[in-house]
């Protein structure tokens with residue numbers, strides 16, 4: 001893609017001109033960067049073909065080590081454990097999802113996964129993989145060796161932007177857009193590759209959520225068609241596994257405090273991530289109805305003040321009706 005010339009060149013050499021272009025090329029899974037990562041049966045997961053390759057190797061009873069305890073690692077662990085594989089998750093943090101959700105909610109997920117047969121090795125990094133042609137073991141930096149028939153790395157993505165020419169890329173490979181998701185004249189970006197201004201804080205953020213990519217796409221399409229629509233939506237994702245319905249809205253890269261209504265250990269709670277006396281994000285376990293009201297309150301910038309949240313439960317549905 002050549003931004004200045006407003007052209008695209010396809011792999012077969014065809015050159016296409018555009019009046020307006022949306023870049024939504026997503027990401028490529030980051031491979032493990034340790035000795036032995038090139039062995040057979042070492043996988044990443046991004047595409048349907050990746051999942052087929054994993055399933056071909058994932059016979060019942062096989063020992064799988066999953067590297068990374070965030071979204072891809074944990075979802076894959078839950079799924080393969082339910083299929084009768086022996087699953088161990090190895091990750092450097094002290095709890096799953098620690099950086100995104102905090103240690104208490106992370107431990108809740110860990111306990112739930114453990115109850116369903118998944119083992120964890122936390123607080124250690126993978127030093128190397130061993131095997132002749134195919135992987136046979138994962139060696140951690142504390143010296144522990146985990147036997148493995150297959151290894152799956154869930155260690156993040158890199159935005160798929162290597163084909164872009166004439167555009168400044170951020171160090172992580174993403175492209176920065178303005179509030180209209182515009183990169184340059186008649187050029188827009190959405191989804192995993194887009195670093196965009198959070199309208200609530202002004203911070204430039206990048207979020208890898210399926211629904212956010214769709215929210216971005218709609219706004220970019222409006223603007224490509226000549227409208228002037230700013231992105232003012234609330235990022236959101238949900239997951240449902242092992243009888244847990246979990247939702248997260250907003251974005252909080254870090255926080256000063258998490259205010260809980262309910263207790264993560266009980267698997268029934270709301271969690272408010274607060275920074276500088278402002279709620280940046282909300283997580284919910286088994287609170288789907290309240291979360292719908294909370295998201296709407298966030299969208300209208302009408303969440304209750306932090307002081308009120310600290311005092312105890314709030315009726316969010318009622319609050320929504322009042323504004």
Ligand SMILES: Cc1cc2nc3c(=O)[nH]c(=O)nc-3n(C[C@H](O)[C@H](O)[C@H](O)COP(=O)(O)OP(=O)(O)OC[C@H]3O[C@@H](n4cnc5c(N)ncnc54)[C@H](O)[C@@H]3O)c2cc1C
Nearest residue numbers: 024025026027045046160163191192208209210211213237
């Ligand atoms: C296994 C898995 C599970 C996930 N689960 C969830 C979940 O439960 N909830 C959630 O919110 N998010 C989830 N995600 C993340 C979510 O899928 C992504 O955030 C979302 O798909 C990003 O959308 P996108 O349009 O930016 O990119 P993508 O969906 O990755 O789409 C990019 C498209 O561009 C194409 N492309 C890339 N480069 C080129 C090129 N040079 N030429 C032509 N085409 C190109 C790709 O082939 C692809 O079709 C999951 C991701 C994975 C991998």
